[in-house]
Amino acid sequence: MTEEALMLSLHRDATATEHALRSYYDEADGDIALLLQSEQYSLFAGGKRIRPALTLEFCRLFGGDEEAALPFACAVEMVHTYSLIHDDLPCMDDDDLRRGKPTNHKVYGEAVALLAGDSLLTAAFEAAATNTAAGAETSAMAVAYLAGCAGRAGMIGGQMMDIEGESRELSLDELLRLHSRKTGALINAACVLGAMAAGLRPGDARLERVNSYAESIGLAFQIVDDILDVTGDESALGKRTGVDAAHQKNTFLRFYPVEQAQLYADRLTRAAVEAVRDWPGSEMLCALAEWLARRKQ
C-alpha cells in the first residue's frame, strides 16, 4: 500500500470516528455547557486518530461490521484523550501546548480540565457498554478488556512508573515495562476491541498475533516519540520538544544513540508486519506500522 493510500484510509476512518464521536454530544445541557466545551476542545483537537483506525481496521480484517467497531473506536479515543488532559495538568507533566494548541487546563482551568478528563473516561465505558451493534456479551467483554488496558495494570500503571521514574534512573527493563503499559496497553486495546467487534473471543489463537502486532507498533511508536522529542520540529509536532530532557525523563535515548534507537524501532516494525501480513486484507496494517516508525510528527 502506498503512503497516499494509507493516508486516505486513515482520513476516512478519522472522519467516521469523528462523526460518531460528535453524536455523543448531540444533546445540549445548559447547566454544564463549559464542561461539554472543554471535553470537545480536546476530543476534536486534531489528533491523528491512529487508535480508532486500528479498531476499525482489525474489525474489517476479521470480516466484522464497521458499525459494531465504531463505538469501541470512540471509547478508545475518549480514553486516549482523557489521558492526555490529565497528563498535561500542572501536577503531572505541566504542559501548556498539545497538538499546536494550548492544553485543556490552560483554556478552561484545572478544575474543569480534571472533570473533563473524568467525564471522557466515564463516557468511554458508557459508549462501549451500549454498543448494540456488537451485542451485550461483546460489550461487557470489551469494557472489561479496555478497563484492564487503561487501568492500573496498563496505562495508569505506566503513568505511575513515569512519575516515579522522574526521581531516579530506570533500568532498560523497567523502561520497557513502563512503555508497554503507558503507550502499549491502549494500542493493544484498540486492536483487540476491533477483533472482538468482529466476533473473536478470548482464547482465539489469532489474538496472539493481534497482541504481537500491537505490542510491536506500541513500543516502536514510543521509541520514535523519544527520538522526535530530540530531533523533531515543534511546529510539525504541535508540542514542545526537549521536554524529556527538561523533566529528566527516562527515555530510550539514555540507552541507545538516535541511529540505533531508529534501528530498534525498525526491527519492531518488521515484527509487527510479520505478525499480520499472512492475513488477506492486512495491507493497511502493514503500511501503518511502517509509517509510524518513520513519522515526523
Next chain:
Amino acid sequence: MTEEALMLSLHRDATATEHALRSYYDEADGDIALLLQSEQYSLFAGGKRIRPALTLEFCRLFGGDEEAALPFACAVEMVHTYSLIHDDLPCMDDDDLRRGKPTNHKVYGEAVALLAGDSLLTAAFEAAATNTAAGAETSAMAVAYLAGCAGRAGMIGGQMMDIEGESRELSLDELLRLHSRKTGALINAACVLGAMAAGLRPGDARLERVNSYAESIGLAFQIVDDILDVTGDESALGKRTGVDAAHQKNTFLRFYPVEQAQLYADRLTRAAVEAVRDWPGSEMLCALAEWLARRKQ
C-alpha cells in the same frame, strides 16, 4: 427495625463489601506499589458504605443472590471513593481532612492522588463488567447505567455545577438540580444496580419506585450534609465544618433556616419510606432512610 438492627445490617454489608473490595488488590505489583497504597488508603478509610449496602439490600429485596450484587456494590463504592479523592484536590475543594484522616493528596501528593482516582474509576467499570454471577447482559447494562449516573449527565455534571456555583448564587431550582446530579445520581445507581442484580430490567415498573426512594434519600442526605456543615461536630464528622461558608458554596441553608431544612429532609424521608414500604422485606431500607435524615455524622 430498631437502630441497633440497622447498624448490625449496615455493619454486615460493610464487612462483605470490604472483603470483596480487598480481593481486587490481591496481586502485588512492585512497579506501582505506591499507587496501590494510595488507592487503598482512601478505599479503606472508614467510609460508612451506605451505597454498597443499598445495592445489596435492593438485590435481596427483589429476591436476588448477594453474590451477583457484590461486584456492583464494589463498583459503586470505587466510583464514590474516586470522586472524593478528586473533589479534595487543590484545584477543586482543596480539603486536607476527610473521614478524620489527611486527604489522599496530602499523603501521596497530587499526581499520585489524581492517578489513584483515575484508577479507581477504571477499576469500577472493570468490576461491574466482569460480574460473572450476574452474567454478561446484566453486566453491560450495569456498566451503562453506572456510567450514566457517574458521568456528565450525573455526578460529574453536578461537580461542574458546583464549581460554577462558587462564582455566583444559584437559584433553588439550580441547587436542586446540582444535588440531584452530584449526590443523587450515584445513590440512584447504587439502588438500581442492586435491582438489576436481582434481574430487574429497564422498563420494569418497580424501578420507578426504586428511583423515587433513591432520589428522596439522596436529596435528604445532601440537606442533612449542609445542616451538619453548620451545626455538626468536626471530630464526629471526621472533616472540617464551616467549609461551605468559607467556599461561598450554595447550600440549602441559603434558602431555609436550619429547622425548616430539617423538616424538608424529614418530608423527603417519608416519601422514600412511602415508595418501598409495601414491599415485604423493606424494613432495613425504611430504617436507613430515617437514620440518614437524623444522622449526626
